[in-house]
Amino acid sequence: MRYRWNVGSLAWITHRITGIILTFYLIAHIFVLSHLKDPTAYNKIMAIMKNPLLKVGELILFAIILKHVFAGLRITLLELGISTKYQKTMAYIGAIAVALLWIIGAFYFLREVI
Amino acid sequence: MSKYYTFKIKRYLPNEKPITRWDEFRVKLNNMERVLDGLIKIKETMDGTLTFRKSCAHGVCGSCAMKINGKNRLACQTLVKDLPEIIEIEPLPSLPVIKDLVVDMTLFFQKNDKVLPYLINEEPPPQRERIQSPEDQHKILESITCIMCGSCTTSCPVFWSDKEYLGPSALLKAYRFLFDTRDKATEQRLKAIAGQDGIWRCHSIFNCVEVCPKEIDITKHILKLKRLAIKKGFKGGQE
Amino acid sequence: MFSWLLHRVTGIILLFGLMYHFIQMHFLGHDNYSYEAVMQRLADPSWKIFNILFLLSALFHGFYGINGLITEYVKGNSMKNFLKIFTLILPLVLAFFGIKIVIF
Numbered sequence: 252m253r254y255r256w257n258v259g260s261l262a263w264i265t266h267r268i269t270g271i272i273l274t275f276y277l278i279a280h281i282f283v284l285s286h287l288k289d290p291t292a293y294n295k296i297m298a299i300m301k302n303p304l305l306k307v308g309e310l311i312l313f314a315i316i317l318k319h320v321f322a323g324l325r326i327t328l329l330e331l332g333i334s335t336k337y338q339k340t341m342a343y344i345g346a347i348a349v350a351l352l353w354i355i356g357a358f359y360f361l362r363e364v365i
Numbered sequence: 366m367s368k369y370y371t372f373k374i375k376r377y378l379p380n381e382k383p384i385t386r387w388d389e390f391r392v393k394l395n396n397m398e399r400v401l402d403g404l405i406k407i408k409e410t411m412d413g414t415l416t417f418r419k420s421c422a423h424g425v426c427g428s429c430a431m432k433i434n435g436k437n438r439l440a441c442q443t444l445v446k447d448l449p450e451i452i453e454i455e456p457l458p459s460l461p462v463i464k465d466l467v468v469d470m471t472l473f474f475q476k477n478d479k480v481l482p483y484l485i486n487e488e489p490p491p492q493r494e495r496i497q498s499p500e501d502q503h504k505i506l507e508s509i510t511c512i513m514c515g516s517c518t519t520s521c522p523v524f525w526s527d528k529e530y531l532g533p534s535a536l537l538k539a540y541r542f543l544f545d546t547r548d549k550a551t552e553q554r555l556k557a558i559a560g561q562d563g564i565w566r567c568h569s570i571f572n573c574v575e576v577c578p579k580e581i582d583i584t585k586h587i588l589k590l591k592r593l594a595i596k597k598g599f600k601g602g603q604e
Numbered sequence: 605m606f607s608w609l610l611h612r613v614t615g616i617i618l619l620f621g622l623m624y625h626f627i628q629m630h631f632l633g634h635d636n637y638s639y640e641a642v643m644q645r646l647a648d649p650s651w652k653i654f655n656i657l658f659l660l661s662a663l664f665h666g667f668y669g670i671n672g673l674i675t676e677y678v679k680g681n682s683m684k685n686f687l688k689i690f691t692l693i694l695p696l697v698l699a700f701f702g703i704k705i706v707i708f
Contacts, residue, residue: 316622
């Protein structure tokens, strides 16, 4: 079944997919962290995290988090009473904010490796 | 000024094999004519078995809602000159098809019944009508213009996957009575819509607003219902 | 209704929590997330409370979302009920492990 996409439904589907990814990441994150009580295990993980492939993964995850946060912010603002007239504008502003913050964040992430 | 259009229509013929197929028709239409005129021309001059609902043909009855070029709209309200040369027509999504473009709207009207679509006021009626001031009328004016064509509910991705969801049309109807100052059944109505299949399933996707032929901002109304439920919920302490 | 509201509230908590988390753990440089630095912060009770709140918010927020997905996409009542109970127990288990590491 094909149905025409629009700003609202695209925002919704990306919000959903990023949400699912983040929940699974959260499970893994808590699981890994709960095994890191002694310094050797901790430093071992931190050394693994220096791997460039995992750095790319971190950057993708950062983008997913930003996207989810701004999509959620838009929905919450609408629910708090911001007029639905601005729903599309808010989605566009959110997309710009995600892009800008991702570039700034990526700089900090990569500063350690380069 | 007239032009040839290709109508690609998704057929559903329960007595034939295969049951579904796409048919193409070339129709000459002028730029004052609508998709419905094209369908009538096809039925009258090319294929009499083509089935679709129509009634008033002026955007009031809501019978001819269908999916035209990937978007739900009224065939009688869509000018062919606003569409590309190839016009794809399908029945409303996610409802069972009876024949061609005719869908079974039973589920849609069942949802409507669930929100108690009638005035509830136990007070004895006054000698004449229950007066409503113009200001009070204005509060629900937008929601009253709904013609119940089903475009919104069948455009909602939540309704596509979860048939228990009340859907935008029924929730708009609930708004129409909840914000009617003459209606007294606020608690009863909130109970009907504030469950897990009601307002909390709306994720503000705005598909319903995009398709409404009466240009009702349905999401705005559902958001108001959410705020009302939260406000009343803390006072009444239900659930 | 309360769970819906809590979903929004935890969303806001996560917004600020994440900002703090990113600045501390990723943007301020290596000295801030070395083992010693993390342990030193963890010794502070207010940091512990922040972390537990952050953890519980994240779990509630994530699993409320998953619960909604189950409501909308899973067909069949027994499967639905099984998954709903599962997504109720799993965050509780995760909360237990998470709190354990923060406190001890």
